[in-house]
Amino acid sequence: MTIETVLGDITKQTDVEAIVNAANNSLLGGGGVDGAIHRAAGRELLAECRTLNGCETGEAKITSAYKLPCKYVIHTVGPIYRGGNSGEPQLLANAYKNSMKLALQNKIRTIAFPSISTGVYSYPLEEAAEIAVTTVNDFYMEHQNEFDCIRFVLFDSRTKQAYDNVIDRIILSS
Ligand code: AR6
Secondary structure: OEEEEEEOOHHHOOOOOEEEEEOOOOOOOOOHHHHHHHHHHOHHHHHHHHOOOOOOOOOEEEEEOOOOOOOEEEEEOOOOOOOOOOOHHHHHHHHHHHHHHHHHHOOOOEEEEOOOOOOOOOOOHHHHHHHHHHHHHHHHHHOHHHOOEEEEEEOOHHHHHHHHHHHHHHHOOO
16 A cells, blocks of 8 residues: 655556545536546536535545546535634645545545645645645544555645655654
8 A cells, every 4th residue: 555646647657546636615626636537537427516516615526537537526525724723724634535535435446636725726835745645644543454555646746745744744654
């Protein structure tokens, strides 16, 4: 088992069962990674998303992946950063935790996450990376036999560096 980081496009991951989408409350698509996932999956993904009645911030819902190379898309909604005193850290942690829970319930052993909330939603990168890595690692520690690979797929080198720094500090030193 590894928690790993790669620089790249999450829609191009060919060896994971599920990818996580950083969606919005409507689940009806948008820009950023959400737009890329909907474009790559095709219109059937939007049709399935229309049946889900949206998603609360911090919650997660699962669909098929259609034309994507993986099997499932787990849609979660991170918080919009409004200064940090509006429950953002807990909501961001919930987005990761509830995505992991859905993976577990669906017997998904390999999952790829983007950097939730650090794009359009403006969450400060270093703080978001800390929450992402610690939340995913804590969940993994409680369910070690049920996962084979948890991957963060990061779109630019600054983001990858921030996640690598936390992994080096928290996981490798423990
Ligand atoms: N693969 C991996 N990461 C990506 C990709 C990709 N193909 N494309 C962008 N990223 P964002 P958010 C990175 O804005 O902040 C949407 O409109 C991006 O560089 O996609 O949670 C939704 O509909 C950044 O590091 O998500 C919501 O309205 C990270 O993914 C809103 O944006 C997250 O950026 C959600 O905002």
